[in-house]
Amino acid sequence: MDNAIVATHPHTHETAIAAEHEHIVLPQHRHHFETQEQQREAATFGMWLFLLTEIMFFGGLFFAYLLYRNWYHDAFVVSSNQLSIPLGAANTAILISSGFFMALGVWAAEVKKQGLLVLFLVLTTFFGVAFLGIKAVEYHEKWEKHHIPGASFDVSQFINPEKYGLHEKPLAPDMAQKTQIFFFLYFAMTGMHAFHMILGIGLLFWLTWRAKRGEFSAGYVAPIENFGLYWHFVDIVWLFLFPLLYLINRHPGT
Amino acid sequence: MSATSYTIVNLPDQRTATLPKRNYLNNEDGLLSWLFTGDHKRIAILYLISITFFFFIGGAFAGLIRLELLTPQPDLVASDTYNKFFSMHGIVMIFLFLVPSVPATLGNFLIPIMIGAKDLAFPKVNLLSWYLYWIGGLFTLAALVLGGVDTGWTFTTPLSTHYLNTHVVTAATGVFIIGFSSIFTGLNFIVTIHRMRAPGMTWFRMPLFCWSNYAASVLMVLGTPVLAITLVLVALERLVGIGVFDPTKGGDPLLFQHLFWFYSHPAVYIMILPGMGVISEVISTFSRKRVFGYTAVAFSSVAIALFGFFVWAHHMFIMGVSNYSALVFSLLTMLVAVPSAIKIFNWAFTLQKGSITFETPMLYAFGFLGLFTIGGMTGVFLGALGMDIHLTETYFIVAHFHFVMVGGMLMAFLAGVHFWWPKMTGRMYPESLSKLAAVTTFIGFNLTFLPQFILGYLGMPRRYHAYPPEFQVLNVLSTAGATVLGVGYMLPLLYLGWSLKYGAIAGNNPWQATGLEWQIQSPPLTENFIETPIVDHEAYDYEWLAHKTAQEVTTVG
Numbered sequence: 001m002d003n004a005i006v007a008t009h010p011h012t013h014e015t016a017i018a019a020e021h022e023h024i025v026l027p028q029h030r031h032h033f034e035t036q037e038q039q040r041e042a043a044t045f046g047m048w049l050f051l052l053t054e055i056m057f058f059g060g061l062f063f064a065y066l067l068y069r070n071w072y073h074d075a076f077v078v079s080s081n082q083l084s085i086p087l088g089a090a091n092t093a094i095l096i097s098s099g100f101f102m103a104l105g106v107w108a109a110e111v112k113k114q115g116l117l118v119l120f121l122v123l124t125t126f127f128g129v130a131f132l133g134i135k136a137v138e139y140h141e142k143w144e145k146h147h148i149p150g151a152s153f154d155v156s157q158f159i160n161p162e163k164y165g166l167h168e169k170p171l172a173p174d175m176a177q178k179t180q181i182f183f184f185l186y187f188a189m190t191g192m193h194a195f196h197m198i199l200g201i202g203l204l205f206w207l208t209w210r211a212k213r214g215e216f217s218a219g220y221v222a223p224i225e226n227f228g229l230y231w232h233f234v235d236i237v238w239l240f241l242f243p244l245l246y247l248i249n250r251h252p253g254t
Numbered sequence: 255m256s257a258t259s260y261t262i263v264n265l266p267d268q269r270t271a272t273l274p275k276r277n278y279l280n281n282e283d284g285l286l287s288w289l290f291t292g293d294h295k296r297i298a299i300l301y302l303i304s305i306t307f308f309f310f311i312g313g314a315f316a317g318l319i320r321l322e323l324l325t326p327q328p329d330l331v332a333s334d335t336y337n338k339f340f341s342m343h344g345i346v347m348i349f350l351f352l353v354p355s356v357p358a359t360l361g362n363f364l365i366p367i368m369i370g371a372k373d374l375a376f377p378k379v380n381l382l383s384w385y386l387y388w389i390g391g392l393f394t395l396a397a398l399v400l401g402g403v404d405t406g407w408t409f410t411t412p413l414s415t416h417y418l419n420t421h422v423v424t425a426a427t428g429v430f431i432i433g434f435s436s437i438f439t440g441l442n443f444i445v446t447i448h449r450m451r452a453p454g455m456t457w458f459r460m461p462l463f464c465w466s467n468y469a470a471s472v473l474m475v476l477g478t479p480v481l482a483i484t485l486v487l488v489a490l491e492r493l494v495g496i497g498v499f500d501p502t503k504g505g506d507p508l509l510f511q512h513l514f515w516f517y518s519h520p521a522v523y524i525m526i527l528p529g530m531g532v533i534s535e536v537i538s539t540f541s542r543k544r545v546f547g548y549t550a551v552a553f554s555s556v557a558i559a560l561f562g563f564f565v566w567a568h569h570m571f572i573m574g575v576s577n578y579s580a581l582v583f584s585l586l587t588m589l590v591a592v593p594s595a596i597k598i599f600n601w602a603f604t605l606q607k608g609s610i611t612f613e614t615p616m617l618y619a620f621g622f623l624g625l626f627t628i629g630g631m632t633g634v635f636l637g638a639l640g641m642d643i644h645l646t647e648t649y650f651i652v653a654h655f656h657f658v659m660v661g662g663m664l665m666a667f668l669a670g671v672h673f674w675w676p677k678m679t680g681r682m683y684p685e686s687l688s689k690l691a692a693v694t695t696f697i698g699f700n701l702t703f704l705p706q707f708i709l710g711y712l713g714m715p716r717r718y719h720a721y722p723p724e725f726q727v728l729n730v731l732s733t734a735g736a737t738v739l740g741v742g743y744m745l746p747l748l749y750l751g752w753s754l755k756y757g758a759i760a761g762n763n764p765w766q767a768t769g770l771e772w773q774i775q776s777p778p779l780t781e782n783f784i785e786t787p788i789v790d791h792e793a794y795d796y797e798w799l800a801h802k803t804a805q806e807v808t809t810v811g
């Protein structure tokens with residue numbers, strides 16, 4: 001067996017040549033990575049893992065939702081009828097647009113077009129904010145209808161729907177109580193989602209500022225790419241939330 | 255590979271030896287250079303100090319608990335204060351000591367070096383984890399100062415959400431934040447091991463310490479978020495009174511149990527796997543042999559991690575899960591014992607015919623083997639449905655998990671700290687004192703926790719501060735043992751501290767071990783390796799080492 005465990009090794013030299021060759025001399029290179037490529041791969045891999053933890057994080061809520069939805073089917077049907085499909089659908093469209101512009105942003109960074117990158121990031125932000133605006137309208141509506149659990153939640157409207165002008169099957173008082181769980185899960189899930197969007201919009205401002213300074217127009221695109229992954233993940237969570245909360249098993253009341 | 259006999263050849267000459275002029279400890283000076291460091295080795299040291307601090311806080315509460323239990327009467331403190339004692343003991347020990355102990359200290363220090371990398375993939379995230387650890391720790395301490403928590407470390411609803419009027423939200427926030435610290439550590443390890451191995455460092459040349467930390471990291475990354483969301487739900491339920499876990503509103507406390515144990519069962523493997531990694535290194539080094547069945551031991555870590563996710567409901571046998579699912583979970587629980595047993599048997603085979611020497615780390619490792627085996631076997635009792643119903647919530651449980659976690663993880667942690675102390679500090683600790691400490695710990699441990707098995711079997715429930723007089727003798731024994739154990743823990747604190755200044759210079763490889771970390775200087779350079787190493791031999795290849803020593807091949811640094 002050969003015994004040189006630690007031999008001199010031309011890696012660093014090679015790297016230098018490779019970098020020169022591709023004309024990438026990036027100030028963002030961190031000393032502990034062997035190559036630029038390794039750094040980029042590590043960042044992407046780290047991001048995917050982070051998203052995996054996010055899936056588990058939301059997973060707890062989805063688990064609770066599925067469990068309770070099975071047990072309290074009637075309450076869940078009635079409560080989901082209280083959500084506004086037009087608003088939810090509008091939001092879905094808005095979020096998809098924002099995801100679309102984000103994807104274009106990643107492309108712009110990769111082809112090194114600084115102006116386009118900034119533009120697309122601004123558009124992504126714009127649609128993100130619009131989404132949150134609509135969410136705020138929806139939350140406000142819930143407040144007015146006494147659908148906020150814990151606060152002034154009103155079950156009587158589900159026990160006597162006609163009195164409130166609702167076209168729903170009346171629920172027995174204990175089943176009517178369970179509507180509160182639906183609304184809690186609604187707020188917990190959409191709230192957690194909105195929280196992720198708020199963080200994302202904060203990051204978008206920061207990335208836009210950096211993009212304006214030209215940081216991502218020279219081949220260093222990992223932050224944009226990885227943020228893109230995050231933003232798409234947030235979109236995808238919504239694409240599960242929308243049918244689960246707004247659409248499934250929805251049917252006209254009695 | 256046959257056992258190669260060896261003598262410690264390269265201990266430096268005492269009169270002339272000095273520490274290397276340039277190393278990671280003196281590379282930069284001043285407190286700020288530590289608080290803003292990105293060096294994984296410095297962060298490891300920061301963790302080591304912090305974790306030791308919290309360990310002694312948790313230990314103080316253990317002392318108070320045992321003091322109260324000295325007599326059958328509730329004479330030291332009232333019952334609600336007692337509840338706060340054991341809650342604080344549990345929360346601090348689990349979340350601030352056991353979970354981060356080996357990964358955040360030894361793992362942080364060693365994993366990059368062992369795979370031939372200059373640092374972890376994300377040094378800033380690594381530092382962030384340490385700050386999160388402290389922020390979470392401060393929340394936990396705040397909960398204590400403000401008046402305590404009395405939910406136990408499990409935050410069980412509806413107790414935590416409705417009945418107890420203590421600082422549950424503060425403590426839960428603390429644990430939530432610490433959770434992110436461990437998620438980030440795990441994430442960093444996984445990416446580093448996947449992407450930053452040196453040329454030639456294949457998966458199957460990796461030291462088993464890396465494998466076991468890798469498996470534990472997978473558990474951290476997948477399990478901890480579930481704990482985090484569960485705690486958010488508990489806090490919300492408490493603050494705004496929504497009803498996810500509240501039966502009067504249609505919620506179900508069992509949901510809490512499912513979510514909580516989905517994390518917390520795997521969490522026991524988060525706690526024990528890195529310790530098993532330490533044991534593999536120590537046993538191999540001090541018996542001069544490659545770990546028997548290296549591949550099986552490596553894969554058993556991964557198997558433990560995977561199976562760990564399917565057994566959570568064995569914590570819920572008496573909580574109203576159906577008989578059918580209880581049966582399934584009981585069987586699955588037995589299955590997890592298999593990969594653990596694989597490890598134990600393989601260590602035993604490694605020892606067999608090895609040229610064994612009993613340095614201090616090896617003493618702790620033997621302690622681990624004995625105690626963990628007892629802990630594990632009693633775990634099989636508990637996995638058996640009928641037994642569990644008799645023993646659950648008694649002192650049998652307390653004894654069982656202390657054997658596994660304290661006898662297992664803590665012994666492994668001490669083994670590891672002693673083993674790598676020369677590498678981390680460049681100095682040796684006093685040999686006879688350290689052996690004395692290891693033996694004291696072992697005796698103290700058994701005296702503390704063996705009586706608790708009997709107490710539990712006789713029916714003494716846990717979490718009570720008074721008990722029938724016939725249990726007193728055993729309780730007195732246990733408290734006496736705890737005192738001995740306390741001494742056993744204080745000793746290393748003293749002599750390791752002493753050795754920082756007065757210990758003999760250790761040299762690069764005082765144990766004649768094979769890992770990459772032993773081929774560089776002690777304490778290492780900030781950049782670990784000047785040139786990236788090329789690895790051309792298996793882990794624990796002592797023939798290679800003998801060869802290398804004979805030829806005096808120069809090492810890096």
Ligand code: HEM
Binds near residue numbers: 320347351406664736
């Ligand atoms: C001198 C050493 C120790 C003694 C005497 C001791 C004693 C105890 C006792 C008597 C309890 C049970 C309280 C009860 O359920 O009524 C307990 C619980 C516990 N101990 Fe220890 N302990 C010691 C060290 C440790 C260490 C080092 C750890 C972790 C590394 C640990 C982790 C725990 C945990 C997680 C609990 C459960 C707390 C709960 O029920 O909420 N203990 N300990």
Ligand SMILES: [Cu+2]
Binds near residue numbers: 518519568569
């Ligand atoms: Cu378990």
